[in-house]
Amino acid sequence: MDLEKFLILSAVLFCIGIYGVLARRNAITVFMSLELMFTAVTLAAVAMSRYVASRQVLANPGDASEAVLQTLLTGQVFALFIIVVAAAEIALGLGIVIAFYRSRETVDISQANLMSR
Amino acid sequence: MLFQDVIFWLLAAVGVAAALGVVLLRDIFRAALLLVVVFLTIAGHFFLLAAEFVGVVQVLIYAGAISILIIFALMLTQNVQQGNLPNRLQIPAVMISVLLLTVLAAVFMDTDWRLLSDLPGPLGAGLVDVAFRDTTFSLAKLLLESYALAFAAAAVLLLASIIGALSLVRER
DSSP: OHHHHHHHHHHHHHHHHHHHHHHBOBHHHHHHHHHHHHHHHHHHHHHHHHHBOOHHHHHSTTOOOHHHHHGGGHHHHHHHHHHHHHHHHHHHHHHHHHHHHHHHSOOBGGGOOGGGO | OHHHHHHHHHHHHHHHHHHHHHHHOSOHHHHHHHHHHHHHHHHHHHHHTTOHHHHHHIIIIIIIIIHHHHHHHHHHHTOGGGOOOBOTTHHHHHHHHHHHHHHHHHHHHHSOOOBGGGSSTTHHHHHHHHHTSSHHHHHHHHHHTTTHHHHHHHHHHHHHHHHHHHHHHOOO
């Protein structure tokens, strides 16, 4: 139950994020919901790294060498890379929002319909 | 173990309530502040999961930098009073997220996880003790040896996003 409770918490946060992305009109709220989804995935990766035995650990039972132990931290490395990508994404995304606001005087994404005309 | 459970449920309740506030509140500025609360509870979960370095990075990058960026964007677009309106996809959005949550929860409960604690004898607990004793040191070795290429690519990605963001918001 230890792993599952973290995974289900992460799924709950992810689904709240999906609701926010789909049902809100303000572009900045959509970005905040995207960040919620990113951080939910990060939580799942770290929880997996803490509780799930990696393939190398299962293949070499009793082996506590550094190479085997480091495979247990792969999830944390994934989490760090997700954080980096989220930071890059939010910088670009908010840049786009501000550029959009300059040209349309609004951040309502239902007004972002230039391609549908 | 009981103490950790109490902390977990406390952080989970605060985190989910704050996340609901982020998507449901009319006032976007309060929603942005609640987003910081969500990030901080996630950082607490990282500390519970013996990932102290990721937890500190979470506080620095998410709760520090990203939320400040969002609040700056809120101030620049001067649209706070217009509020956080829903669009026409309200009901499909609720249905999709509830459906996805059900499917995910069913899969999580149904999967036969190969847990570290299920390893025979004292092996699992001993392994956890050794592997998660000094994660910062091990993470540094992993990032700069096994994942050195991805590490460099992440640096290039950050540089590219800085240049991209600057060229997007530059006054013409």
